Amino acid sequence: MDNEKKPVRVHSKKGKKRKETLMFIIFVVPALAFVLFATDIPFVMNIYYSVFDWNGISKNLTFVGLENFRKIFTSDKTYWTSWWFTLRFTFFYVIIVNAISLAIALALSKENRFAQVGRAFYYIPYIISLTAISLIWEFILGPAFDSLYESTGWSFFGMSWLGKPNLAFIVLVVITVWENVGFYMINYIAGIVSVPRDYMEAAKIDGANRWKAFWKVMFPLIMPSVSICFLTSLTFGFKLFDIIMVFTKGGPVNSTVSVAYNIYKEAFTNNHYGTATAKSLIFVAFILIVTGIQMRVTKKQEVEL
């Protein structure tokens, strides 16, 4: 029996291994190849181009060493204003979008008809196409505000919302929060419903008020949701591009030029491809550092159930 069984077992072990390798190839390799071709290889090429002076079209690349970086750090004012804008934007966006979506999630986490309708209501902006969003807001800030101003006379409606740098900044934060709040809300609801009800009940019995129960019991337990929402909102804020591209074009007076938009302009309008890749490398390094720190901080806060 044993003599017969052994080879079979060895064979099955080998077979299992082979099967695992096969599974690996089938499942991981396509995705890996895709990421490699679409992200990693271009990234490495990026590093290569960043030391050249190249207009993006010509066959001739001139090696300039670190000249591109020197220029960025010494004489590119617009790039650094775009950093200032992006950091300010990210700061306000992350705080506001997370606070609002968490509040909404808490209100709508119960299973009833009202909550279901409410969730759909908040989620809709997230699935509307960007072009439609830009049209909607152009209408709101244009004709809609104009006629409201005529009928009410409130100066709030008469302000040049897209024509003044500070106001345009507020408009951008409002639009992006309005657009994305549904996404973060769903994430938070997923976290909230997974918290066992008895924990909250136990807290209540122990005499914790609702505020305390939320901060001391609920919040630590939904930390994985908080962590992922912070990460996505941080990267969204840093990478802000599309709404700028279709909505403000960086204006007025360059006040809404984000780093990503500045890099795009440098590469494709100014035709300084080398400088643009150098800028994007600085950008990538910064995002990696910030998100790394953020993950570390929030991971520490997570507790096991």
Added chain:
Amino acid sequence: MKRTFATVLAGTMAVTLLAGCGSSGGSTSSSGTQSSGTQTSGTQTSSGSAAASSGNVTLKVFDAMAYATDEYQTVIDQFEADHPGVTVEIQHAANDSNTILQSRFNSGDIPDVFLNEPGSSAQLYYEYAYDWAKDTDTLSKFNSDAVALGTDESGHVYGLPWTYETMALTYNVDCFNKAGITTLPVTMEELEQDCEKLKAAGIQPFAIAGKETWVLAQMSTHFIMDKSLDATGTVEGLESGKITFADLPHWQSFFKLLDLIKKYDSDKILETGWESSENELANGEAAIIHMGDWAQANYTKMNPDAKLAFLPVPVGDSADDATVLSSVGWLYMVYKDSPNLDLAKEFCEYVLTSEQGVKWMTEGVDAVPASNTHTEMSPSGDLPKDSQTYIQAGKTNGWIHTIAGSSFSDTVGPYIQGYLLGNYTADDVTQAFQEYFSSQG
């Protein structure tokens, strides 16, 4: 069983993913005759309906504008009919054409014929472009001033000119009549008096597209222009440092105009986009904007009865100083290593000089062609006719913004916006312009 199913599913998904990736380049060039009204935006592709027989040639054309695509399609159909077995595949990329063309070059999908604005944009592609210098028969079919825009210092001709485009202040004739303005202002002081008259008649004097940095930047070039040097001379002088903004004869008038705009335009000037600017002018809600005759088709669509005309920019003290700037909108360039070089050359010549092609440019696009083969046909719109008069009278000068480098509008435009908002002084703006030109040298 379940696992096998999952494997198959995953495999299919991966394949679809890769397939989707592979075909993304081709998806922009679907075939079938697709056409739309004049000047559509976005990327759309149409290709000739013609021959599906074997052994045929496909000519790839990259079109950076989409003016009167119906009439354009007629030209292409005719070309295909004259050349059996030839299919013309056109990509109309009116929005973001620079980016799309660049990615087509980078990815090796180089079109046989491609369009660029003369000046800085076209120069990027000179090393890929066929040199027409020896094709004197072809070149003789074009006005020499227009050919010059695609010619480099050593006499190589890298592109054939399409139509003239002319820009200046544009005014609504009915508005001026209503306000009792009978002669065009030739100084800023007269312009201010006319603004008062317009205001008294209940018409908003200006509706400048302050949101668009390119409109503001184009407007500024009238004041940079030194007529004794023309466009090329002025730009070269500024870039080399031979002249500075302090030497420019009319530069300070620019701020007089901006002050007038601040006073007589809407409070939300930085929110006005080019479409609403054109719309307000065409419908007589505002009297003066800065734009070119390329907008004629839009004006006609917005208000078929609109009566419009150019107002030469009153930069100085007399009518002789006032500027109208004119150039060629696009250069047709041929890829020099194209396998269909001769066909591509023939295509350009056909589109730009044949009766059918000239008909497209004059009747469809409503513009003045740069070719001289069918001068009996001329555009019918107010502005192109107006610009033809100025061109023939020799009162136009070249464009500065297209030869001043590709980042001109993006760099100086925001400073002009800042001046209109009161964030920058005239000196700040002048310094920004000066630095821009010095950095180009």
